[in-house]
Structures are given as C-alpha cells and as structure tokens.
Amino acid sequence: MDRFVWASGLLEINETLVIQQRGVRLYDGDDKTKFDLGTVLLSTHRLLWRDHKKHDCCIALPLSQIIFFEEQAAGIGKSAKIVVHLQPVTLNKEPGPYQSSKYSYIKLSFKEHGQIEFYRRLSEELSQKRWERISVSQPMQSPSRSQAGKVKAVGIVGIERKLEEKRKETDKNISEAFEDLSQLMKKAKEMVDLSKLIANKIKDKQGDISEDETIRFKSYLLSMGIANPVTRETHGSGTHYHLQLAKQLVEMLQVPVEEQGGMMALTEVYCLTNRARGMELLSPEDLVNACKMFEALNLPMRLRIFDSGVMVVQLQSHSEDEMIASAVETVSEKGFVSSEEYAKLVGISVLLAKERLLLAEKVGHLCRDDSVESLRFYPNLFLTQD
C-alpha cells in the first residue's frame, strides 16, 4: 500500500478511463485498510481508488508498478479478490497514505462483484502498456491532496481548471441522483419480501395476515396502479381517482376526438394523454377504468368495444347510422374498397376504417370479397338486387 500516492481523482490530459467498479475494498497485503468502500478506477496509465462518500479522498498508483496480478476466488462470506503484485517503491515517490508496508502486494476486494470484467480490462491494459506510448501532462493542480471548494484561476489555465471542477461536480451529482435509485431498489426489495411473505402465508393457510401487512400490501399495489386483488373489484364501483381522471380526460380529448371524426382508438388516446401530461403518466389500467366511467358520469363521451375487441373513445353525439350510411355511399361510388383505401379516402386510421366497414357489413349494407388480392367491401347487392 505504500506504492499509492494521493491523487486528485482528475484524469490527466491524454489519460483515458477504461473501467471503474464500485464497492471495492483495499487490502494491504492480507490486512484490511481503512479504505474499505470505494470505487476502483482503471485508466490507461494508473490504477485509482476513490472513497465512495468522500470524493476528495483519492489514491492512485501507476500501472507500470504492477508486476503481475491474479484472481482470488470468493469464499463463504468472502468476496472475490484480485491480488496485485507490485514493484518496489520508487525513491522519489509523491506522498501517499502509507509511508511503508511490509507487503509487496495489495488486494482489491469486489464486494459488489465486477471482478471478471475488471480483471479482463486490467490484463488488456497491462499487455498494451499504453502509458508507455501516450505521454500525459499533469492537470494544472498540485499533486497533493486536492481541496474541495473554489479554485482561483487566471487565463486559459483557469478556465481549464474551472471546467474540470464543473465536471467533477456533475459527476458527484449524478452519483447522488443514482443513490435515490438505490433507495428505490431497497424499497422494491421490501415490497417483494412482503409479497413473498403474504404469498407463503396464504399458501400455508397459517394464521391470519395481520391487518397492518394487508394494508401495506394493498397500498403498494394501488400505487402501482393495480386494482385491489383481494376483493377482485372491477371498474364497477370505481375509485375517486378514476372519477376525477374521467372528467379531466373528457375535457382534454374533446377537440382531438372531434377532429378525428368523432372516434379515436384507445391506444391513440393513451399516447395523447400521456404526452400531454408529461410527468405523471397514466397506466393503461387507469385509463381504461376512467373511460369505463364516462357513461355513468353522464359525460359526453363513451368507451366502446367492438366485436373484434378493439376499444375506442367515441363522442356521444357520434351517430353510428350516419357513419354507416356515408360508408355505404362511398363504397357505392367507388364500386368497392379495401380498408386501407377507405381509411385514406375518409382520413381516419386503418383500424377504425375496418371497424366501420365491418359494422356496415353487420347490418347488411355491405358484403365482402376475400381473395388473395385483399379483403374488399362491396355494396350488398345480394339483398338489394332481385
């Protein structure tokens, strides 16, 4: 460990980062060091380690000092390690964390795994020895332990320094932001454990699930947009949330649906509303439940499900008969149409065009011609002629 020097954590010019890995502890030979949780970074020139909380605590050693390295497999309660054997200390080495060490090797302990890739990259770098070919220049900062805080600067050097500082800050912010994600993962784990517990209890039919656990469970599920599974409620009763949502949807959809001719596929509605909302996105489940409430709330829109299963939102004023009559007229003029042709003629989606033609066929105004060419619709001469 006495081969390490204090570093700023900044990469030198022409030095490139190859790989980094979190959750690494350093060992001086076989002894644990106080550097027990951090990120190990491999660059083209150096091996660095930075404390995961105190980012200004950073140490480095040149790759040229590495003689060879080997894997140490994980054991029970022990993480996998890479053992790095080092050359003797150079005489005019910069100050580092250890003045001396009785070991000529260190260990990197990968508590969060990642050792395989790191090992591979380290092998690559040590065989390529890029540090011999690419010369680096020191970043404009004293090699001693860097200070957090403002850096005084003048001229181009100063600008460069400021940029570096900014980059470091951004890096820090990103890591902090992702810490929230790790919190989320922790919470998800809690929920998974809870659901497993409940599932097991139900399976064993052992004892009662406590009221508290049930409530917690239900609240998790609701927050994910899943309806209460215990009572198997359907949209029938609806929740207050869906009620409000339904009103909001109608307001928002009035104009777009009108423009589309009074009918819009539910998938389009989903895309439209979520794009408009931007942040608090709707789950498909919530959307469908809200739409199902339109009729009950006397709103001027309806959720309609065709025989084929296609769901659309339709203006209440939309007259089906008018639509069918106009479809039949169009088909008669053209002799026959396919769904695609009709969609283009009227300016609606192919899906809705097909539904309208199928509807006209259902009431007997159109008949179909299904051949290798395509599915076409004709006026129903079987019923009108002779």
Place this chain on the structure above:
Amino acid sequence: MSFEWPWQYNFPPFYTLQPNVNTQRKQLAAWCSLVLSYLRYHKLYTIDVLEVQESSLFHNKKIQRKLPIEAIQVVFEELRKKGNLEWIDKNKTRCLIMWRRPEEWGKLVYQWVSKNAMTNSVFTFYELCNGDDTEGEEFHGLEEWLLLRALQSLQAERKAEIITLNDSKGVKFF
C-alpha cells in the same frame, strides 16, 4: 342456346362465404339455383367434387375468382337438405344430383304415358329413357337410377308397378 350466367356469377363477393347470416342465405340460394340450372343444361346427373371445383361452374376465370372448397361443401349440404343431392360415398367425393326431384320426374313420365293413352302397357326402362318414342321428352336421356326412383315414387302412389323382366327392369302403368 348457350348457358346464361346469373348476375351473381360476375360479382366477386359471390365467391366469399358471407359472414352476415341474411346475406349468406341469399348467397347460398343463388348458388343452389345456379348449380341446378348448370347441371340441368349440361344434363349431368353425377358430380365428382374435385373435378367440378375446377369447372367453370365454380371458377370464373374472367374475374379470377374461385369458390373455395369449404364453401362448395356448404352449398352441397344445402342442396342435400332440399332433396336435390345425394352422396354416393361416405367421404363425400361423389354425389348424385337431382335437379328435378324423383317425384317430379315421375309426374312427367306419367303425364306422357297418359297423354299417349298407354296406361296398362308395359315398358322397359331402356325404352322410356332412350326409346325413339320418348325423344323430345324432357325425361329422355334420364339415367336409369333416377328413372327407378321416379317410378318408385309413382309406385307409392299406385300409379305404376316395377317388374323384373328377363335381364332388365320394366314398369307397368295403371
């Protein structure tokens, strides 16, 4: 006079089995009538299903439409229900077509017999179907199996009796 195709023959949807129940009913009725008049025109009494599939009856080359085999089966089932068709084999590959039902044939034969005041006479089947006397009659050229059924229906009405002659069948009218 060449065979006159009905307007449906050149209407492409005619060759797709219609999903709408009412439409289908009309469609099948049109097909049944077309099949019967076509076979009557060509004086055909038996059909091989695979052969007839490719014939101009079910395949309109001009509009490039063919009635698919499943639909042909549906049409034939309709004809069977109406009494115009009988399957010869279990696999439904060949069938007998009676574009006139046996009773109707029976009536025609008896009419001719009465008109010519030939009741109480005896005729062989061959004479009736292929004899010079019956040329020009509609039942001339009738296949013997069908004549037999026609006469059987007359027999049921006690207007005829089928008798076996030396090596053929005959009939006596009353």
